[in-house]
Amino acid sequence: MTTFFSTQLDFILFFYGLAFILLGATCVAIGRVGARVESWSVLALFGFVHGGSEWLDLAALVIGDKPEFALVRTVLMSASFVLLLEFARLEAIRFGVKLPGRWLYVPLLALVALGGALDGVNAAGIFARYLLGFTGATATALVFARFARGFSGTTKRLAIGAAVGFGLYALSAGLIVPASSFWPASVLNYDWFARMAGMPIQLVRGALACWIAYSIWAIWGQQLISDVASARYTKFLQRQFIWTLAAMAAILVAGWILTEVLGGIYRQTVEQDARGDIDLLAGRLAGETATVDAMVKALAGSLRISALPSAEHGLDDERAKSILDLDVEASGAGLGLILNRAGAVVMSSPPYDPTAAMDYRSAPYFQSALVGKAGHYFAFDAATGERAYYASYPIGNDKGAVAGVAVLKKSLATLEAELQQYDHAYFLVNPDGVVMLTNRPHLRLQNLWPLAVDKRAELSQRFGALSDRPMLSQEIVDGTWTNFGGERDYVLRRLANHSQWSLVILTPTREIYASRILGIRHHVVSGDHGADLSVWPGALGP
DSSP states (O other), X not given: OHXXXXXTHHHHHHHHHHHHHHHHHHHHHHHHSSXXXXXXXXXXXXXXXXXXXXXXXXXXXXXXXXXHHHHHXXXXXXXXXXXXXXXXXXXXXXXXXXOOOGGGHHHHHHHHHHHHHHHHHHHHHHHHIIIIIHHHHHHHHHHHHHHHTTOOHHHHHHHXXXXXXHHHHHHHHHTSBXXXXXXXXXXXXXXXXXXXXSSOHHHHHHXXXXXXXXXXXHHHHHHXXXXXOOHHHHHHHHHHHHHHHHHHHHHHHHHHHHHHHHHHHHHHHHHHHHHHHHHHHHHHHHHHHHHHHHHHHHHHHOHHHHTTTTSOTTOOOHHHHHHHHHHHHHHTOXXXXXXXXXXXXXXXXXXXXXXGOOOOTTOHHHHHHHTTOOEEEEEEOXXXXXXXXEEEEEEEOTTSXXXXXXXXXXXXXXXXXXXXXXXXXXXXXXXXXXXXXXXXXXXXXXBSSOOOHHHHHHHXXXXXXXXXXXXXXXXXXXXXXXXXXTEEEEEEEEXXXXXXXXXXXXXXXHHHHHHHHHHHHHHHHHSOOOOOGXXXXXXXXX
């Protein structure tokens, strides 16, 4: 369920913002002819500003976010909560409650700014929700509870409904906040709610926004029915309510269907593009290794080379040495080796350094060649951080038996440098999912998917501490849609060049949201959203 809703966040933010903008339009109509124009105009402005800030969140989802844009959205959100608190203050004063003037917002906003100065824009937004959002929505809930005391019947129930709606909104918008390092944001946050409820908090807020907007709209409808006291006009208004709600529901459902269709088309395009991208990436990797594979085979087949494994260690054969040097140079390798069946180095290019002796007997590429098969192996040197590709091939003797092994080693540093300009994130991972090669350097030697505790401990001895919070929730077998870094991405995996290492590519889906927005825009432009708000009466309450 959480996965489904994460794909619908654009539409959730759309109808969330739309509900508050409709609330603003309703309050404008109420305040237009009422005795308390100021307070209802303030509530209307809250609806417009807060709805607009949610649509800016939608824009950030589509076009991407930047610190400056996040700051603008935080300022607008804070301003909207100030307006909500101001509405409650004005109405409370009308009820006879003695409250300070507007200067009280100065220390509250100063605390919000202080939070931002100490811990960034995210902290400023959290402080705004705690200090302004929770307080403003709670105070407004009390105002509507006070309104309910002056009503009866359906109108009273609607006023209580509005009060409950604002009360729940105080909890969902004022206490459930983005995650941060300080309490309670470290516990009560978006991730916690999504895990507990199986849905994003924005969906709950949007539903409450619709509830609040409808409740306030219906209250004044009931007031109008009571004031007019005409059976015929009452039926007309009731029909208007029903048809307006039905039209809104139809618009939202049709908009969602259209966005799903457009999103589905784009998802197919993303998957096709990802397959094309990983084909290109696999081809680039194969091009880097194919020369080494071909040259090591040719090297092993040379008559001069085939005589080396049976000779004494250190045989000085200038012709064989020349062949080995040329093959290393032609293949772009950094090391060429001729090994006998015991794994000892018979000849090397560059010259063999006895102080850097290595036990090749257990190397997978040596074992493969020893049984007569070509070896293909990607390796990571924990001591130097070098990532390299080893190609091996058996060297036969005149009886057709394997006498030794030819090995070429090529560094992958050049390949990694060339692919830094690649737009989408790519990874070359070992069989355990540890990132060995990537165009996102900060993710190197991180594990893509979860590891068993004992396996993580074992790998940590080789690669350093590995995270117990991997980048993906599960191992990727082929291709799947998943959350990566808080965003919905298409992840595709393919085994690399006859080995157990894998290529993994991430395709961001922000463009899907842009495509889906076409459906939303179509219904905003062409749909009939409006109720007739020109008939709202003037004042509320006794």
